Amino acid sequence: MASSSSGFVTGLTAAALVTVGFLAYQASASAPADLTTPHANSIPAAAASKAPRDKRNPAALPSGSGTGERVVYSVDDNRVWLVDAANRTRRTFRVTPGTVDPPPGTYTVTSRSNAITGTDGTPVEHVVRFTSVDGVTIGFSAAVDEAPPRPAPTTRTGGIRESREDGNAMWDFATIGKKVVVIR
Template sequence: MSKHRASHRMIRRRGRVGALGLAIVVTMAVGGAAVGILPQLKPDRAAADTSAAAPASIETARVDTVVIPTPAPKRRAAAASVTKVAPVPELPAGSGSGRRIVFDQSDQRVWLVDDGSKVARTYLVSGSRFDNLQPGSYTVQSKSRHAGAFDGSGTMEYFVRFATGYSEPIGFHSVPKDNSGKLEQTKAQLGTPLSAGCVRQWLPDAIALWDFAPVGTKVIVTA
């Protein structure tokens, strides 16, 4: 081996050793710096001090018990009251046919019968307390909106004449008023003979007959 080659190898070895040494030095320097830079972790005083007060416990909200009322049972609807309609009293036997007024003295009742022989209206009246009207067939003779008693004792309305008594006309009219303006009888007294000869009616019924019966209308009087 020549000296030139030997010297060359020595130079390369020295270079490797120098590089290795430099690497070791750098590593130590960096490691030391790392040790000097990193801060020391200190234990948490609160965690280490067992005598420290524990955090206050969180109170849970009080939940009141909600009571759901049981629905009351539905009441059955009250049965609708049924108004009983009184049957229409039958017409007396032998009371004729067609459009007419029927007055039955025993029942003290009047019927207004239309052209189809159908009862349009019926109601109680107060006829004569004397035997001055014979059963039979009559006709409306005249009508007066206002009239006076034959003896001057009072007045009446809606007078419909159909017969003549002993000396004075007989007809249907409203319950008379005396000279002081007082009715001579009550509605409750209808159905009882109380007049001196005519047929007394409550005012709405007197108006109904007045409208129903033009002059010439048939009137049937039964016993």
């Protein structure tokens, strides 16, 4: 009787494991999509493809760049869009990137400084930081001297430079917690 009893328990255990596995599969397959998207300040698992562009108007906000009030930064185009809650572009401008680019993804503004010296030694103002890559802080800033030298390729800097006028607009728009969407 002992051997038939242990076979019965083994069968129940196997059936329970199959049931739990099946239920886990069903739960993961029906989970909402937002549970698997990167959260603020997380590095995306895979590089996103380049967001579609309007070939007739290269300064137009790329489709697929998110929704709601946000800063959109295109690494490939070296362009920023300040977008309001109604998905209208309030301002767009060209920028000069640092030597370290943030990966595509969604971040939030984590800190701001009115005036500091950048990692390349350039005095900057209106610094808006949103992530870091391998210990290099990434953020937008405006050089106090409108024409700073471009950093040497060997200098690791995450400063995304904008004009002082554009820096003022970024400073007013991108407060702590504001969404920043980085695209290719």
